Amino acid sequence: xxxxxxxxxxxxxxxxxxxxxxxxxxxxxxxxxxxxxxxxxxxxxxxxxxxxxxxxxxxxxxxxxxxxxxxxxxxxxxxxxxxxxxxxxxxxxxxxx
Amino acid sequence: xxxxxxxxxxxxxxxxxxxxxxxxxxxxxxxxxxxxxxxxxxxxxxxxxxxxxxxxxxxxxxxxxxxxxxxxxxxxxxxxxxxxxxxxxxxxxxxxxxxxxxxxxxxxxxxxxxxxxxxxxxx
Numbered sequence: 001x002x003x004x005x006x007x008x009x010x011x012x013x014x015x016x017x018x019x020x021x022x023x024x025x026x027x028x029x030x031x032x033x034x035x036x037x038x039x040x041x042x043x044x045x046x047x048x049x050x051x052x053x054x055x056x057x058x059x060x061x062x063x064x065x066x067x068x069x070x071x072x073x074x075x076x077x078x079x080x081x082x083x084x085x086x087x088x089x090x091x092x093x094x095x096x097x
Numbered sequence: 098x099x100x101x102x103x104x105x106x107x108x109x110x111x112x113x114x115x116x117x118x119x120x121x122x123x124x125x126x127x128x129x130x131x132x133x134x135x136x137x138x139x140x141x142x143x144x145x146x147x148x149x150x151x152x153x154x155x156x157x158x159x160x161x162x163x164x165x166x167x168x169x170x171x172x173x174x175x176x177x178x179x180x181x182x183x184x185x186x187x188x189x190x191x192x193x194x195x196x197x198x199x200x201x202x203x204x205x206x207x208x209x210x211x212x213x214x215x216x217x218x219x220x
Contacts, residue, residue, distance in 0.1 A: 001212070003212055003217075015111075015143050015144070016111070018143075019111060019142050019143045022142065022181065022183060022204055022207070022208070023142075023204075023207060023208040023211055023212075024208065025208050025209070025212055091212075091215075092212070092214065092215060092216065092217055093217070094109070094217045094219055095219060096219065097219075
């Protein structure tokens, strides 16, 4: 029963993403959106347990607009429609903002 | 036919008490849920843990002290109050709170407890 974590803030500027990582559980889903896209460059990304099967997604246009290159081996590029679908296929949503 | 499901709501507090209205807003919505007998739990994480620390007085800095209202939680049947142990440790804080029924949870228990709720509102 995964939780969808919508991360909207840069970890360079706030503790929100660090707190999100504190409560991550196996098979949870993260979407980086708005300034949350800057977290693709933050070292906290590396602290996510690779065996926890966390699904990492980023809103493509939001990253593109900020000049952030996406490593598609690590992150799935999604759009707003995909985000809406994720709210329906996960058990609960937490917005980190 | 309508299906009646008792949904559990979690209010996740992540901001210190006096720099913005987040804590007061969280309190207001908690008491509204309580008034309508909705099952509501309170979680405190990050700088949100400061809201529970003993010995605060917002009046000194001319801020209305909404923290005193926390003592009303028991009258609204809000008994499930959880605080993140890791956030306390990071800030060098002891488990000394201005209300009684607070449960200190380690990181994993905190995450697991949060995930038992259907709706999570973060302030």
